[in-house]
Amino acid sequence: MQPLLEVQDLEVCFARRQVLRRVSFSIAPGETLGIVGESGSGKSVTALSIMGLLSRPGRVTGGRVLWHGEDLLQLPPDSHRQLRGKAMAMIFQEPMTCLNPVYTVEKQISEVLMLHRGMSKKEAAEAAADYLEQVGIAEPMARLRNYPHELSGGMRQRVMIAMALAGEPELLIADEPTTALDVTVQAQILDLLKQLQAKTGMAMILITHDLGLVAENAERGVVMYAGEVVEEGSVEELFTNPAHPYTQGLLRSLPRWGEQQDMLYTIPGTVPRRLEGIAGCAFAERCPLAEERCAEPQSMHRFSATQAARCWRTKDKVGDAEWQSR
Amino acid sequence: MLKYVVRRILLAIPLVLGISLLVFGLMHLAPGDPVRMLAGREAPQEVIDSIRREWGFDKPFLVQYFTWLSKVLRGDMGRSVISQLPVSYLIKSRLPYTLKLNFWATLLGLAIAFPLGVIAAAKRQTWVDYAASAFALVGMSMPGFWLALVLIIVFAVQLNWFPTSGTGTWAHYVLPTATLGFSWAAGLMRMVRTSLLEVLKEDYVRTARAKGLREKVVLVKHALRNALIPIVTVLGTWLAYMVVGTVVIETIFAWPGLGRLLTTALLQRDFFLVQAIILMISVAVVAANLLVDVLYAVIDPRVRLS
Ligand SMILES: Nc1ncnc2c1ncn2[C@@H]1O[C@H](COP(=O)(O)OP(=O)(O)OP(=O)(O)O)[C@@H](O)[C@H]1O
Ligand code: SF4
Ligand SMILES: [Mg+2]
Numbered sequence: 001m002q003p004l005l006e007v008q009d010l011e012v013c014f015a016r017r018q019v020l021r022r023v024s025f026s027i028a029p030g031e032t033l034g035i036v037g038e039s040g041s042g043k044s045v046t047a048l049s050i051m052g053l054l055s056r057p058g059r060v061t062g063g064r065v066l067w068h069g070e071d072l073l074q075l076p077p078d079s080h081r082q083l084r085g086k087a088m089a090m091i092f093q094e095p096m097t098c099l100n101p102v103y104t105v106e107k108q109i110s111e112v113l114m115l116h117r118g119m120s121k122k123e124a125a126e127a128a129a130d131y132l133e134q135v136g137i138a139e140p141m142a143r144l145r146n147y148p149h150e151l152s153g154g155m156r157q158r159v160m161i162a163m164a165l166a167g168e169p170e171l172l173i174a175d176e177p178t179t180a181l182d183v184t185v186q187a188q189i190l191d192l193l194k195q196l197q198a199k200t201g202m203a204m205i206l207i208t209h210d211l212g213l214v215a216e217n218a219e220r221g222v223v224m225y226a227g228e229v230v231e232e233g234s235v236e237e238l239f240t241n242p243a244h245p246y247t248q249g250l251l252r253s254l255p256r257w258g259e260q261q262d263m264l265y266t267i268p269g270t271v272p273r274r275l276e277g278i279a280g281c282a283f284a285e286r287c288p289l290a291e292e293r294c295a296e297p298q299s300m301h302r303f304s305a306t307q308a309a310r311c312w313r314t315k316d317k318v319g320d321a322e323w324q325s326r
Numbered sequence: 327m328l329k330y331v332v333r334r335i336l337l338a339i340p341l342v343l344g345i346s347l348l349v350f351g352l353m354h355l356a357p358g359d360p361v362r363m364l365a366g367r368e369a370p371q372e373v374i375d376s377i378r379r380e381w382g383f384d385k386p387f388l389v390q391y392f393t394w395l396s397k398v399l400r401g402d403m404g405r406s407v408i409s410q411l412p413v414s415y416l417i418k419s420r421l422p423y424t425l426k427l428n429f430w431a432t433l434l435g436l437a438i439a440f441p442l443g444v445i446a447a448a449k450r451q452t453w454v455d456y457a458a459s460a461f462a463l464v465g466m467s468m469p470g471f472w473l474a475l476v477l478i479i480v481f482a483v484q485l486n487w488f489p490t491s492g493t494g495t496w497a498h499y500v501l502p503t504a505t506l507g508f509s510w511a512a513g514l515m516r517m518v519r520t521s522l523l524e525v526l527k528e529d530y531v532r533t534a535r536a537k538g539l540r541e542k543v544v545l546v547k548h549a550l551r552n553a554l555i556p557i558v559t560v561l562g563t564w565l566a567y568m569v570v571g572t573v574v575i576e577t578i579f580a581w582p583g584l585g586r587l588l589t590t591a592l593l594q595r596d597f598f599l600v601q602a603i604i605l606m607i608s609v610a611v612v613a614a615n616l617l618v619d620v621l622y623a624v625i626d627p628r629v630r631l632s
Pocket of ligand 3: 043044045093175176
């Protein structure tokens with residue numbers, strides 16, 4: 001089956017600074033793909049590049065973004081624009097600031113319906129109420145007349161989701177949709193997304209820095225580190241048999257039942273700020289297994305149809321045991 | 327919304343009263359007898375006495391003020407010492423010219439500033455933006471009177487296209503309107519550009535783009551409306567400058583408006599007239615600020631609630 005979206009060797013620079021290197025992954029129709037990584041690893045930049053929403057000084061400097069096999073990066077900007085909100089939609093990390101403060105909820109949802117679904121104003125208003133109901137908002141008619149500042153963060157994120165659904169997209173990119181919300185609301189929003197996905201059959205890219213969320217919500221995961229994909233695999237593979245030392249570290253730092261919170265493991269060190277000077281493995285500085293060979297460029301080694309990792313050691317697969325002993 | 331407007335109006339009333347007290351009190355600040363000042367330097371004793379009686383200047387200050395205020399509220403603002411015409415008549419005959427001039431100048435200013443500001447912001451750091459910014463810089467560093475003189479020399483004296491003074495035909499409006507409009511447009515254009523650039527960084531603009539809206543729609547519908555909020559806020563303070571600008575331009579072009587009436591009245595020490603015009607202008611600025619506040623609420627729903 002042809003993938004819905006295939007990203008190949010994507011490179012992005014902000015002015016002179018390179019922030020994405022050879023990022024590749026793909027997603028099938030209806031699938032849920034999780035993208036995990038620490039803050040600054042390039043998750044949002046990847047999503048924005050797919051949407052064609054990178055803003056200056058950000059610029060795609062290489063690679064391809066294939067949508068049903070067609071390279072979006074070669075498309076005239078206006079053709080890419082027409083796919084936005086319709087074929088692919090995105091919801092963002094900051095629900096508090098993502099809605100326009102001077103327009104009502106109705107206007108902001110209707111806009112999508114009128115633009116992409118050719119509805120009249122009246123039809124759009126009715127459909128907008130319908131979407132609010134679908135995203136679990138009570139009294140949709142009354143909420144339509146509200147302005148964003150009159151709604152809570154969780155409500156605003158629901159409105160954002162309603163807006164994204166309104167175009168009936170094939171792909172929904174959810175960029176840390178719950179990070180800014182209360183814990184209880186987080187679970188509700190994720191449940192909602194899963195349920196909507198089951199109903200509409202759309203594919204979803206769930207971006208998060210929480211490996212746990214990927215386990216609960218996705219079928220496959222992509223692990224990013226310092227602007228690169230360091231491992232990809234099915235959720236099961238990533239959790240039972242992580243190959244890359246970074247994935248292993250992430251896994252170890254997940255809270256487990258019965259474990260004390262203050263005993264939680266954290267990977268020592270921080271993400272490198274600049275990639276330019278780094279020819280070899282970007283994780284080397286923090287990797288407990290680093291050796292001389294790690295200073296050489298690393299390529300993806302594949303172990304199964306779904307799993308691959310960017311580390312020479314994984315060629316013969318580092319065992320969890322060896323990692324734990326360090 | 328209505329509650330907000332009513333509250334604004336109620337708040338403006340004490341402000342207007344305060345201004346009137348100040349304007350009235352100004353006469354008493356000047357050295358010497360206020361009545362002598364009002365009557366003019368060479369007024370005979372009978373005139374001085376009659377003014378003193380009519381306006382209650384033999385009574386305590388507050389009584390004087392309320393006598394004056396009640397007369398003013400009834401439209402009696404005294405007589406011009408020079409022409410002996412009622413001040414209210416003089417103002418009524420001049421006001422339309424000032425209003426007309428300001429109307430066209432404002433329209434011109436907006437017509438230049440908004441499109442230019444939006445385009446400059448949309449095409450930032452391209453030659454379009456640089457050209458627009460250069461225009462703004464030149465416009466803002468040129469004093470109004472200087473621009474007026476340049477325009478007169480070029481278009482009136484050398485090319486002989488437009489007259490330099492008078493109000494008879496549309497041609498008379500061109501130079502004063504252009505002068506006022508341009509000096510106004512320059513600053514406003516920069517404000518539009520800066521404010522829009524700020525708004526374009528906002529998350530909701532990215533949301534609008536993510537919806538697949540055309541860039542024009544994103545700019546005008548989603549960004550500009552929000553950019554208007556800070557612009558309108560500053561507009562209130564600007565009004566005072568506009569008044570001063572109008573006074574200068576009216577004097578240069580011998581425009582028979584309030585501004586020129588004020589300068590002549592000042593030169594001739596026609597204090598009843600000066601008092602009335604200053605009061606008028608101050609009230610107009612308060613009223614315009616009120617309008618700005620209302621406009622502010624229309625644009626930004628968050629203002630209506632608080
Ligand atoms: N507008 C920008 N200008 C300059 N650099 C940027 C810009 N946006 C992102 N970057 C850089 O790109 C890199 C990747 O950022 P990105 O926002 O994609 O990270 P992220 O993985 O989404 O992190 P987070 O979890 O914090 O959202 C970072 O190093 C960041 O500094
Ligand atoms: S390449 Fe070397 S430094 Fe990088 S993850 Fe593998 S072992 Fe660690
Ligand atoms: Mg991000």
